[in-house]
Amino acid sequence: MRHIPFPFSRATVAGALFLAFAGLPAAAQELPTKEALGEALFSDTALSFNRSQSCADCHNPMSGFADPRDGGVVGAASRGANGTSIGDRNAPTVAYARFSPAFSVNAKGKPVGGQFHDGRAATLKEQAGGPPMNPDEMGMTSKAQMQERLKENPNYARAFVALYGAGVLDDPERAYDAMSDSLARFEETAQVSPFDSKYDRYLRGEYKMTGEEDLGMTLFFSTQFTNCNQCHKLKAMPASAGETFTNYEYHNIGVPANAALRAANGKGKAFVDHGLRGTPVSTGSAQDGQFKTPTLRNVAVTGPYMHNGVFQDLETVVRFYNSYNSRTEKAKINPETGKPWGRPEVAGTLSMTELEASPALDDRRVKALVAFMKTLTDARYEHLVK
Numbered sequence: 001m002r003h004i005p006f007p008f009s010r011a012t013v014a015g016a017l018f019l020a021f022a023g024l025p026a027a028a029q030e031l032p033t034k035e036a037l038g039e040a041l042f043s044d045t046a047l048s049f050n051r052s053q054s055c056a057d058c059h060n061p062m063s064g065f066a067d068p069r070d071g072g073v074v075g076a077a078s079r080g081a082n083g084t085s086i087g088d089r090n091a092p093t094v095a096y097a098r099f100s101p102a103f104s105v106n107a108k109g110k111p112v113g114g115q116f117h118d119g120r121a122a123t124l125k126e127q128a129g130g131p132p133m134n135p136d137e138m139g140m141t142s143k144a145q146m147q148e149r150l151k152e153n154p155n156y157a158r159a160f161v162a163l164y165g166a167g168v169l170d171d172p173e174r175a176y177d178a179m180s181d182s183l184a185r186f187e188e189t190a191q192v193s194p195f196d197s198k199y200d201r202y203l204r205g206e207y208k209m210t211g212e213e214d215l216g217m218t219l220f221f222s223t224q225f226t227n228c229n230q231c232h233k234l235k236a237m238p239a240s241a242g243e244t245f246t247n248y249e250y251h252n253i254g255v256p257a258n259a260a261l262r263a264a265n266g267k268g269k270a271f272v273d274h275g276l277r278g279t280p281v282s283t284g285s286a287q288d289g290q291f292k293t294p295t296l297r298n299v300a301v302t303g304p305y306m307h308n309g310v311f312q313d314l315e316t317v318v319r320f321y322n323s324y325n326s327r328t329e330k331a332k333i334n335p336e337t338g339k340p341w342g343r344p345e346v347a348g349t350l351s352m353t354e355l356e357a358s359p360a361l362d363d364r365r366v367k368a369l370v371a372f373m374k375t376l377t378d379a380r381y382e383h384l385v386k
Contacts, residue, residue, distance in 0.1 A: 047179075090306070098192070254350050298381060324356050
């Protein structure tokens, strides 16, 4: 069983983590809580068909719980456990995912919450059970096969019974449900969502923003100079503790298709990703091309960006948004390609009210916004910020 070490464990599972990541045999490990069991499972390659891939490969705890690997398409999508399949979407970070509410349609008729880019999993537990059985991801063929994998490990066998009850590993459905639950329990821990970035420390009076960061923060929370906070702010008041920097709503912002990714995964130019509209939870054609607004926590270290990884640089993302408001020649050009921005993959349902709600930004303000977003990086990843 291969583990990726976590150098930032909390006291609640410290003892289990020490054993789990000290290289001790599985039988010698102790997993006293559902969270500790979930953490062990999170980095266990036995959860994939050919025992080559764990959850932590696509959600690396050393890289903002996103996928730092190339995958053959400059990190835009993860390669499956079979070594050949390549997905069509960028692996979202697991960090702070626990704060996304269960998928629902709010009083305004807008879909909110859920997991994955398209909300097809209502809860974190449901999301955790998805990748192991996805043939393009971890590739397990049945819940019964997963049941047998879990029973192979005597440490798991003891832990599952102790934490989920006698006979839990005797039934494939119960075993799979318990596995999914323990993974979700780990993803809900404070070590995955610590709220210890420069921004959080600023709120506590422990960090002083630079002039550029302070300008970016002012712009970000402004209702006059940008519209960032219309979608990337959850709390009613600006500069609030516990802010996740997303309201969990769904929008079509006109992201172009990632041609390189489509060439690599074989879907081709004709394929269209319909986002929320392509899921069973969709309620109508107005949701075509919509994707859930992602958290901006750790955004500086979890590129490439957008649901399909089409942009490599965070500044490019800001300039893409700015292209809806600026009429300069420079604003029409994607700085990564030197060519005009690609056409929206899905047209006709763009959230133009939000996209065109702010004045154009000059270079100084673009860079200030990027500087502020870098302050949203968890302390353990600050060394990765460029």
